[in-house]
Amino acid sequence: MLFDSSLRRELWRSFIGTLVVLMTVVVTMVLIRILSQATKGALASTDVGLVLSYTVIGQLAVLLALALFVSVVTVLSRMWRDSEMVVWQASGARQFDFIGPLARMAWPVIALLAFTTLVARPWAQNQTEVIKRRFEQRSDMARVAPGQFQASANGKRVFFIDSHSDGQQVGRNVFMVLTADKQEAVITAKEGNLVNEKGLRYLILRQGERTQTDLETGNKTLSRFESARILVGDAPDPTLTTTDVRGLSTPELLMLGDKQATSELVWRFGLIWAAFNMVLAGLSLASGNARRNSSWNLVYALLVFVVYFNLLSLSQSWVAKGKLHWLACLGLLHGGLTIGALLVIWWRDGATLPGRAVKPAPALATPNGGTA
Incomplete structure (x- = not known):
């Protein structure tokens, strides 16, 4: 009980702090870009606040996934560095035992991410298009x-x-x-x-x-x-205006069923799966050494995140062009990372290959001639 509660409490503190920092950076960058568009005549100055809000909602899913991943890596790396992980392992905790507390902490975040990806982001994208279209039709x-x-x-x-x-x-x-x-x-x-x-x-x-x-x-x-x-x-001809697939709701995409709609669905459902994979990847990549103050594991983890999300966008393009089926895309990319992360956790638990016997530890001799 102490193991579960202490780990989740520290994960929540790290997650909230990381999310606040990421939101501040993203809001600043988006505000600069939107103000630049407004000065060039692409937006009305009165719509800057609305477009900023809708854009942040569209970026919130990726920020939640990144904040969750960073919090898992930083907290577990600190536990390794401060030898706290060694204490838990000496108490009988294995790497697989961390999946339960991590999942119980992550499921509200993943649920919010799923709602943002499937509902809030398409609505925000559609509202942004409405604002831009309305501004283009003004004199x-x-x-x-x-x-x-x-x-x-x-x-x-x-x-x-x-x-x-x-x-x-x-x-x-x-x-x-x-x-x-x-x-x-x-x-x-x-x-x-x-x-x-x-x-x-x-x-x-x-x-x-x-x-x-x-x-x-x-x-x-x-x-x-x-x-x-x-x-x-x-x-402007209102009959010629087309809606971007990113602004269509998830039921509308399911009803369309064409390549563009399927590729957008692959991105939405893949992002939800990716958030869960980031938890497993964070557990498999987190490590530390009490004798060496190094943050290379965090650098490797961020590199994995960047490569993974670039592959997510690339797979969306492959599905849109018909080069890859959506089931194969989800299975190869996200399923492959899930299996790979579980294998790394299994390997770090000291598991042996199937069919290979574990050599027993030598018995210790006692002073009366027996064995311990």
């Missing part, structure tokens, strides 16, 4: 924050509207810089809005002027207009 005037310069998605147009504009339907005191075919045009107008006609987007400007500059010769042309129409691209 260029609505994308621009009043009082701020904003570049278009292709980088060929720069917009500015007055801070007194509503920024939704009509932009007032519009300033635009257009660059195309070695020509640069600076356009100013009192107001402007965007309309869709026959599958095309037009920006309607009123009461303004246009300064055209030839970038090769430097010649400039000035013109004034009461109303001008500028083609800014194709109107």
Whole structure:
């Protein structure tokens, strides 16, 4: 009882600390990337918080698996280094006896990981696509924050509207810089809005002027207009929008059954299996030496994690291309690692090969001539 409770308590402390550190790093990196997309005009500044939340939910499953793996390796390595493992082994505990406490500690984490992978991650991915699609269908005037310069998605147009504009339907005191075919045009107008006609987007400007500059010769042309129409691209067609398989729910993927859907299912179910394999791998890789302060086992463990999850993504690509059946993929990759980890634990317990007898220890002589 003491063996089980003390091990699980230390594992939970290590897991929570590791998860907090990983979440802090990931949230910082994701926030920087999303802010960069918002400054380039790919996202609305008001949607940064939502996209950040959905992205973190999508990354949570991998973070849970990594935190669980690191906690198992660090705790067991410390027990080896502090000779605590030797004490438990002297008390009769084998390496296989650690699987029970590790499984009892890991099952809530694996259950949360399964819910995140099968339910929360597809929902978050779908919500992110909805936000991006909704932003793409908004007018260029609505994308621009009043009082701020904003570049278009292709980088060929720069917009500015007055801070007194509503920024939704009509932009007032519009300033635009257009660059195309070695020509640069600076356009100013009192107001402007965007309309869709026959599958095309037009920006309607009123009461303004246009300064055209030839970038090769430097010649400039000035013109004034009461109303001008500028083609800014194709109107979005909602019937042509496709949903990424990552945004489909698990029942929808099971109903589709094509290669893309199957490959996504292989990744989702494989990630759940991988979390359990990480517990076994952590037990098989953890080791230590009280006379040598070394962390190479942790380096090896992290290397195994990186290689394993790269193979997980690679196997998804193989299934999508039809190079490997999904059952063979799950069996070879995840089943192979499960069997390999169990064999390593069995070997570290000092088990002998089948058919090989164990040589008995020599008897100790007693002072009265008998044997002990």
